Amino acid sequence: MVDQEKIREAVRLLLEGIGEDVTREGLAETPDRIARMYEELFSGMGTDAGEPLSRVFSVDSNEMVLEKDIVFYSMCEHHLMPFYGKAHIAYIPDGRVVGLSKLARTVEVYARRLQIQERMTGQIADELMRYLAPQGAMVVLEAEHMCMTMRGVKKPGSKTVSVAARGVFKDNPLLQEHFFAMLRLQG
Ligand code: ZN
Numbered sequence: 467m468v469d470q471e472k473i474r475e476a477v478r479l480l481l482e483g484i485g486e487d488v489t490r491e492g493l494a495e496t497p498d499r500i501a502r503m504y505e506e507l508f509s510g511m512g513t514d515a516g517e518p519l520s521r522v523f524s525v526d527s528n529e530m531v532l533e534k535d536i537v538f539y540s541m542c543e544h545h546l547m548p549f550y551g552k553a554h555i556a557y558i559p560d561g562r563v564v565g566l567s568k569l570a571r572t573v574e575v576y577a578r579r580l581q582i583q584e585r586m587t588g589q590i591a592d593e594l595m596r597y598l599a600p601q602g603a604m605v606v607l608e609a610e611h612m613c614m615t616m617r618g619v620k621k622p623g624s625k626t627v628s629v630a631a632r633g634v635f636k637d638n639p640l641l642q643e644h645f646f647a648m649l650r651l652q653g
Pocket of ligand 1: 545
């Protein structure tokens with residue numbers, strides 16, 4: 467739960483710091499707007515994915531499950547700027563699966579807090595391993611970081627890709643290749 471008064475105060479100072487007149491009409495509501503927005507953007511703090519991932523159901527087949535193109539928006543902890551893109555999650559069950567919407571919910575929990583992309587990738591994979599206990603899990607995040615593209619360090623549209631492999635994916639290049647081949651499929 468964010469401290470809205472502190473955020474309002476900080477935004478006023480920030481505006482003064484860049485030389486703005488905090489009393490002008492366009493900015494009058496800005497501190498309050500940002501405080502309310504942060505309530506939502508950081509709503510994943512202090513929670514884990516236990517709740518969505520704890521509802522599992524049994525399957526007979528342990529074929530690889532892949533949920534791709536899960537759109538997410540997060541905030542870079544180094545610059546307080548958005549980074550956003552898609553998450554692709556695969557796992558090989560060990561007799562148990564979760565509803566596909568729960569994977570998206572897990573991404574959401576870890577996106578709605580200050581993050582670095584590499585850590586978020588690992589956290590999603592670790593939560594899957596912890597709650598679902600599959601034979602293995604693999605997570606790929608591809609994202610555009612506003613802190614890079616807005617400042618011209620990288621060209622707009624350039625993507626940062628991060629990978630986390632756990633369990634049987636970890637030391638098995640063939641399985642990893644299978645994952646990337648499935649990612650490339652249409653649809
Ligand atoms: Zn950054």
